[in-house]
Amino acid sequence: MLPVNATLGVVLAVLLVVAVGVAALARLEDARGHGYARAIALAGVRAAVQLAVVSVLIGWVVRAVPLLLAFLVLMFAVAARTAGRRVTDNRTWWWAAAPLAAGVLPTVLALLLTGLVPLKGVALVPVTGILIGGALTGTVLAGRRALDELRTRHGEVEAGLALGLLPREARLEIARPAASDALLPGLDQTRTVGLVTLPGAFVGMLLGGASPVLAGAVQLFVLVALMTVQAVAVAVTLELVARGMLHRSRTPLGEAEGD
Structure with a gap:
């Protein structure tokens, strides 16, 4: 092109x-x-x-399964570190691997077991890369928005604790709406596909000679899989933040956000 x-x-x-x-x-x-x-x-x-x-x-x-699997592990490791460091600068960053794994691994395994995606690099690498990328975006947006909201509305969390809420419940009440906004980019892309945007998979297959129906089916699969992966990643990230496992070092009040 x-x-x-x-x-x-x-x-x-x-x-x-x-x-x-x-x-x-x-x-x-x-x-x-x-x-x-x-x-x-x-x-x-x-x-x-x-x-x-x-x-x-x-x-x-793409020529050997061991090399293929090693490359996929490298992709995941880079994504986990990138997501974690975007969310926090302390040692809890490695928890970002959990939402990535929770969203991507079951989806990829399901695709392999059903035969929709063969264990070949030419198919597995791009599909897994797209899913990891979607999970990375969801994790970063959810984590940053949730922690920013907890820092800004720290007093409301304290008020919830004073009313008898557990720390997890108090944080969830504040962080859930903010973290949920991480789903909006994926939702908007899916809602406007074909009308406003023509995603890469669709255009690439058309340029490669595939029929419009086949290209549309593949793109629909990618979009639905991405929404699934991102929903799981956002939910797990929110839970990690609520439990204080993924937090930032200090709030303006001088207290650790995970404490």
Whole structure:
């Protein structure tokens, strides 16, 4: 669809510079004051390097099951660390692996056992990658929104405890609506598919010569599977936050959010 030549490289570089420039001029930053301009630049460069490496390795991975499984484990490990570090900067970040595993593993196993996806890299790697990516997004959004809400409304949590609620129940009352918003991107994508957006799987299959019906069926499968994975990931993340297993180090009141 795109010619791989010098023109493509120049256009990509210009787009990345524009993205970095806009983020810098608008002073886009997170709650801790960390600007996103540098993050965008690094993300663009890392994406180029990582895709180049994967493009070389994927040919070896698809030839042997052990290499395939090792590659999938690597994908999961990177996703777990990325999600965990986005949610918190303390040692509880590794709990982010739980919502990823709870959403992705049963879904992938079901696909393998039913024969819908064969144990071959050419099929398993992209499907698993899409599901891990969806679970990562759901976990990060749910975790960050829930912990931000608990920090902002810490007094309401204390009020719930004073009324006799258990710590888990008090946190759930505050964090549940905020964490549930993590489902909105996936819901909106599914609701508008074919009308506003034409996702990559659908377009890719059409360009590859598949019939529109087959491309639509595959895309529907991807969207429904993603909603399932994200719903599980958000629910598990919310539970971890409510139980204080996934928390941030300090609140404005000087108390650990998980305490």
